[in-house]
Amino acid sequence: MSKTHLTFLKLFYEFYQNKCPKGSAKERTFEKLQNDNIEEIVIDGDFYWTVSLESMDDFNRDPELTVGSLNDDLSFLNSLILEDYDAGYLELERLAAVFRFMSKTIRA
Numbered sequence: 001m002s003k004t005h006l007t008f009l010k011l012f013y014e015f016y017q018n019k020c021p022k023g024s025a026k027e028r029t030f031e032k033l034q035n036d037n038i039e040e041i042v043i044d045g046d047f048y049w050t051v052s053l054e055s056m057d058d059f060n061r062d063p064e065l066t067v068g069s070l071n072d073d074l075s076f077l078n079s080l081i082l083e084d085y086d087a088g089y090l091e092l093e094r095l096a097a098v099f100r101f102m103s104k105t106i107r108a
Helices: 009-017 025-035 070-082 090-107
Strands: 003-005 042-044 047-051 065-069
Touching (some): 047 090, 065 070
Antiparallel strands (some): 003 042
16 A cells, blocks of 8 residues: 655645635635644555546435545646646546545544
8 A cells, every 4th residue: 555645735835825815714724734733644545436526416326436546636736836737627626635635644
């Protein structure tokens, strides 16, 4: 099982700190990470289950599961920051996966 190091947190925080309004949920969340001296999170594993967007709110049938990769998500997100690529809407799903892993790991 691979370990993923979320060392991009500092870069990510620096990138967004000047773009979020004072007191916003995003700002307060990153302040909490910074105040708790969390600059790196080590996550065991790479792959995760995700519910497809098409079935995520359809309760009349079983959800359609797909497999995501945290390493792929981080690679794409890092390229947005480091190489100044244009973001698409898929990046919202990638961010959601990263934030879920962060939450799970920090609370453990």
